[in-house]
Amino acid sequence: MWNNRKSILLSIVCTGAAILLVVLFAALMPLFPRLAPADGSILFDPAYLKKAMPTFYACCLPALVALLCLLRMLIDIRRGNVFVKANVSRLRVISWCFFALFVILILTAVFRITSPAIILVAIASGFFFLLIRVVKNVIDAARELREEHDFTI
Amino acid sequence: MDIVVNLDVMMAKRKISSGDLAARIGITPVNLSVLKTGRAKAIRFSTLEAICRELDCQPGDILEYTPEEPAEPP
Numbered sequence: 574m575w576n577n578r579k580s581i582l583l584s585i586v587c588t589g590a591a592i593l594l595v596v597l598f599a600a601l602m603p604l605f606p607r608l609a610p611a612d613g614s615i616l617f618d619p620a621y622l623k624k625a626m627p628t629f630y631a632c633c634l635p636a637l638v639a640l641l642c643l644l645r646m647l648i649d650i651r652r653g654n655v656f657v658k659a660n661v662s663r664l665r666v667i668s669w670c671f672f673a674l675f676v677i678l679i680l681t682a683v684f685r686i687t688s689p690a691i692i693l694v695a696i697a698s699g700f701f702f703l704l705i706r707v708v709k710n711v712i713d714a715a716r717e718l719r720e721e722h723d724f725t726i
Numbered sequence: 727m728d729i730v731v732n733l734d735v736m737m738a739k740r741k742i743s744s745g746d747l748a749a750r751i752g753i754t755p756v757n758l759s760v761l762k763t764g765r766a767k768a769i770r771f772s773t774l775e776a777i778c779r780e781l782d783c784q785p786g787d788i789l790e791y792t793p794e795e796p797a798e799p800p
Contacts, residue, residue, distance in 0.1 A: 721768065724765060724767035725766070725767060726753060726758075726766045726769050726770065726773050
């Protein structure tokens with residue numbers, strides 16, 4: 574029977590897998606230009622991959638930080654600690670990670686690779702930055718309400 | 727906070743232990759401790775009523791308003 578606990582466990586597993594993928598991606602990145610098949614697609618163009626590599630690496634760091642925060646948050650949620658200060662702080666960190674991604678991608682689009690895809694991902698990152706900040710504010714308000722409820726005797 | 731809880735004073739006057747009072751008013755000793763130490767954010771009328779009944783006192787004997795002195799400007 575599917576329940577909330579299993580759902581959280583699935584989220585933890587998916588987040589763990591995403592962390593592993595980011596680490597693998599970063600480790601195997603230098604090999605991509607050599608392994609890329611010459612099929613004419615820009616995504617497999619070794620010159621493009623080499624040009625995009627600093628951006629990929631710069632994006633890996635905030636992505637990893639955000640995923641680790643997400644993992645710790647999910648572990649806390651599994652323990653029943655949802656509306657706690659630590660989760661609010663983690664959401665704040667995650668939102669700033671998205672802002673960092675937004676800045677990195679915008680700078681890449683302006684100075685290195687002018688690609689609509691990169692601009693789109695940058696806009697999406699900026700949107701997620703705002704979205705997660707709102708969620709953070711909601712969780713913080715809920716934490717205050719819960720604290721007040723817990724300390725009403 | 728400007729509200730001081732004098733529950734321990736009244737309990738000492740009535741010679742009643744925390745565990746005993748908690749059991750009589752129907753709250754946990756942990757919550758009574760929260761109330762006694764001034765960490766509580768609010769108190770229900772039902773709890774206040776039960777405390778006043780068991781300690782035979784008025785709400786003013788338990789709660790006291792003492793304004794905090796404003797901080798000195800730097």
